[in-house]
Amino acid sequence: MTERRTSKELTPAGRLAEAGLHEIIGYQIAQASIVTLTVFQRAAGAALELRPVEYTMLVLVNENPGGTAARLARALAVSAPNITMWLDKLQRRGLVRREASETDRRTQHLYITDKGRKVAEEATRRVVEAERHVFSHLSMGERAILLELLRKLALKRAD
Amino acid sequence: MTERRTSKELTPAGRLAEAGLHEIIGYQIAQASIVTLTVFQRAAGAALELRPVEYTMLVLVNENPGGTAARLARALAVSAPNITMWLDKLQRRGLVRREASETDRRTQHLYITDKGRKVAEEATRRVVEAERHVFSHLSMGERAILLELLRKLALKRAD
DNA sequence: TATTGTTATACTCTATAACTATA
DNA sequence: TATAGTTATAGAGTATAACAATA
Numbered sequence: 001m002t003e004r005r006t007s008k009e010l011t012p013a014g015r016l017a018e019a020g021l022h023e024i025i026g027y028q029i030a031q032a033s034i035v036t037l038t039v040f041q042r043a044a045g046a047a048l049e050l051r052p053v054e055y056t057m058l059v060l061v062n063e064n065p066g067g068t069a070a071r072l073a074r075a076l077a078v079s080a081p082n083i084t085m086w087l088d089k090l091q092r093r094g095l096v097r098r099e100a101s102e103t104d105r106r107t108q109h110l111y112i113t114d115k116g117r118k119v120a121e122e123a124t125r126r127v128v129e130a131e132r133h134v135f136s137h138l139s140m141g142e143r144a145i146l147l148e149l150l151r152k153l154a155l156k157r158a159d
Numbered sequence: 160m161t162e163r164r165t166s167k168e169l170t171p172a173g174r175l176a177e178a179g180l181h182e183i184i185g186y187q188i189a190q191a192s193i194v195t196l197t198v199f200q201r202a203a204g205a206a207l208e209l210r211p212v213e214y215t216m217l218v219l220v221n222e223n224p225g226g227t228a229a230r231l232a233r234a235l236a237v238s239a240p241n242i243t244m245w246l247d248k249l250q251r252r253g254l255v256r257r258e259a260s261e262t263d264r265r266t267q268h269l270y271i272t273d274k275g276r277k278v279a280e281e282a283t284r285r286v287v288e289a290e291r292h293v294f295s296h297l298s299m300g301e302r303a304i305l306l307e308l309l310r311k312l313a314l315k316r317a318d
Numbered sequence: 319t320a321t322t323g324t325t326a327t328a329c330t331c332t333a334t335a336a337c338t339a340t341a
Numbered sequence: 342t343a344t345a346g347t348t349a350t351a352g353a354g355t356a357t358a359a360c361a362a363t364a
Contacts, residue, residue, distance in 0.1 A: 012313040014234030017222040020283060025290050025302070026195035027215060028309035033192050034236045035315050036185035051331095056186060063176040070345060075173030077193045079333065084347060106340045106345040124179060131184050134315055142308055143184070149297070149305040150187035154171040156194050156293055210354095229322060238356065243324060265322040265363045 025153070035134070043130030044123040053078065055127075057086060058112060058120040061096055066109040068101075077157075095119060184312070194293070202289030203282040212237065214286075216245060217271060217279040220255055225268040227260075236316075254278055 011018050012031055021027040040052055050058075053076060060072060073083040087110070090096045095116030101107045112120065135143065170177050171190055180186040199211055209217075212235060219234060220226065232242040246269070249255045254275030260266045271279065294302065 011219070011234040012310075012316040013236065014230045014232075016219050016226060016230060016234050018219065018234075020218050020222055020279075021215065023306065024283070024286055025294065025306065025309075026192075026199050026211070026286065028306055028313065029188060029192045029195045030211065030215070031313040031316075032309045033185075033188045035313055036188045038316075040185050052185070052189065056180065056189070059179050060170070060175050060177065063179055067175060068345075071173045071175060073173075075170040075175050075177075077172065080346065081334085081348080082332065085331090104341070104345085108346075120179075124183070127183055127185065135184065135312065137315070138308070138311060142311075145304060146308040146312070147182065147184065147187055149301055149308070150184075150191045151171075152297060152301070153294065153305070154187065154190040154194055156296070157171040157190075157197075227322080239323065240325080240357085241355065244354090263322085263364070267323075 036131075039130050039134050040127055044126040047126070048119055048123050050119070050123055053086060054090060055120070055123050057090065058095060058116055059124065061110045062112040062117055062120050065111050068107045069110060070107070072110065090116070195290075198289050198293050199286055203285040206285070207278055207282050209278070209282055212245060213249060214279070214282050216249065217254060217275055218283065220269045221271040221276055221279050224270050227266045228269065229266070231269065249275070 009017060009019055009022075012035075018027075037052065040055070044050060044055065045052065048055075056076060057072060060075060061067065064071075069083050069087060070080070072078075073080055076083075078086070087096065087098065091098060094113055097111045097113055098108045099111060101109055138146070168176060168178055168181075177186075196211065199214070203209060203214065204211065207214075215235060216231060219231060223230075228242050228246060229239070231237075232239055235242075237245070246255065246257065250257060253272055256270045256272055257267045258270060260268055297305070
């Protein structure tokens with residue numbers, strides 16, 4: 001009676017009943033992130049020695065030259081001491097550069113280096129390609145809708 | 160030129176340009192999970208002293224009485240030593256119960272306690288209510304589609 | 319040989335507080 | 342007073358290997 005369940009009612013791995021979690025967005029997001037984190041790690045993280053947060057930082061610094069560490073920390077929901085640590089790591093590897101501000105001497109402006117840009121672009125190529133492959137069971141339309149709804153969800157973040 | 164961007168092209172928090180990440184599912188999932196983790200923590204985690212993984216374990220054990228720790232670990236992508244630690248915690252609080260198997264003496268069957276069931280149900284009530292409120296800018300249809308697509312995404316997990 | 323579960327241990331990452339410097 | 346950034350430190354969570362018991 002409880003054994004003959006359709007796969008839609010079972011956990012993606014482990015085959016456990018999960019009806020009570022079916023409508024909980026947080027659970028489905030967590031399950032989905034297991035996949036996306038694995039995809040990132042295999043496609044780009046391992047080869048380029050980048051954590052997800054490091055990759056995101058690189059891309060954001062690349063697209064927002066002169067941005068500050070504080071804004072980066074807000075965008076990624078990472079604490080101030082934490083962003084310092086990650087920036088230290090990226091700077092030691094020569095991927096980003098810190099520059100003292102002339103107008104506000106407390107802040108520092110962030111810039112990506114040529115090396116950093118190459119790494120970021122290579123990582124993006126790899127991730128995009130890997131996701132295209134792994135998620136090929138979703139149509140282009142479904143992927144577009146998913147991305148749109150995820151963005152809408154994330155808009156609920158406190159600024 | 161680069162300042163007057165529509166909010167759709169900026170990070171949900173911090174207001175940084177993110178065009179290069181726009182089509183990356185992993186990034187959008189990560190941003191969305193910042194929201195859902197916060198919602199969980201505020202609505203249920205803090206009051207009931209439950210981590211997301213603990214809540215999920217409770218629900219899955221409740222729905223799969225007699226299931227084993229190994230299957231639970233697979234469902235949650237948690238390592239074996241890790242599931243032992245989490246089960247220890249839940250058992251110490253009297254929320255789950257371990258029972259030696261009679262057919263396979265290596266395994267142990269997991270059962271939720273009455274206390275554990277109450278906690279799980281209370282947590283679910285709180286999370287469902289909180290998500291309904293926080294994500295009210297999504298229509299019922301949009302939420303249904305989002306859940307369906309997330310499930311489809313998560314199906315790509317290796318078993 | 320492979321699997322279940324546990325212990326031991328080191329490592330990564332996070333959270334908090336305290337501090338400096340500046341606005 | 343508030344903010345940007347750093348340092349110090351403790352704690353949470355994870356990963357790995359090694360192990361015992363069983364299949």
